Amino acid sequence: MDNNAVDTNSAQYVVVDLGMEHYGIDISYVDNIIRMQKITRVPKAQNYYNGVINLRGEIVPVMSLRKKFELDDDVFTDKSRIIILKPENELIGIIVDSVKEVVVLSDDDKEKVNSDGKTDHNKYISDVGKMETGLVSLLNINAIMTEE
Numbered sequence: 001m002d003n004n005a006v007d008t009n010s011a012q013y014v015v016v017d018l019g020m021e022h023y024g025i026d027i028s029y030v031d032n033i034i035r036m037q038k039i040t041r042v043p044k045a046q047n048y049y050n051g052v053i054n055l056r057g058e059i060v061p062v063m064s065l066r067k068k069f070e071l072d073d074d075v076f077t078d079k080s081r082i083i084i085l086k087p088e089n090e091l092i093g094i095i096v097d098s099v100k101e102v103v104v105l106s107d108d109d110k111e112k113v114n115s116d117g118k119t120d121h122n123k124y125i126s127d128v129g130k131m132e133t134g135l136v137s138l139l140n141i142n143a144i145m146t147e148e
Contacts, residue, residue: 010106013129015136016083016096018065019072023096024103024129024138025083031091032084033099036076050074053082053093060084062093068144069124087145094144103136105129110138 013024014033032055039051039062048067052059062082066074074080079098084091110127126140 010104010109012102012104013136013138014083014102015100015131016081017098017100018069018096022100022134022136023065024105024136025085026138026141027102029085029087029141030083031086034082034084034093036080036082036095050095055084055091055093058091060091060093062095063144064095065144066095085141085145087141092145103129103131105131105138113137 012027014027014030016023016025034055037053039053041051042049042061045051045061048064050062050064050067052061054060064074066072074095075097077097081096081099082093083096083099084093109130111130112127113122113125124140124143125137126143127138129136129138
């Protein structure tokens with residue numbers, strides 16, 4: 001058996017930072033990870049949409065996860081990245097403070113999160129993953145993409 005084969009009960013996650021928190025994004029949703037670039041503002045968009053970027057000729061909306069989660073405003077550094085997600089056939093970018101690593105988590109490494117409904121951004125978390133370096137909140141990409 002191939003030692004590099006990923007167990008069917010495990011998945012790969014891109015670990016990103018927002019402030020002091022670590023979040024995991026299922027790699028199957030990730031189309032690309034790019035450096036920050038000029039974002040063109042779009043009038044009358046929700047406050048958590050920073051605007052759009054031109055990615056190889058395609059117009060991609062870019063969302064601030066910090067604003068969506070009602071955290072402090074984005075502070076762009078040389079580590080800031082836009083993660084291009086492709087949840088269905090539509091590209092969308094999300095801004096993160098930095099990209100840390102890719103980890104493989106098995107079902108045994110994950111625990112479901114019970115949202116109490118009080119903390120708004122808890123509804124965007126599906127599970128908590130246990131890594132060697134600590135815990136990572138696994139994002140529910142479909143909940144993040146859904147408009148309230």
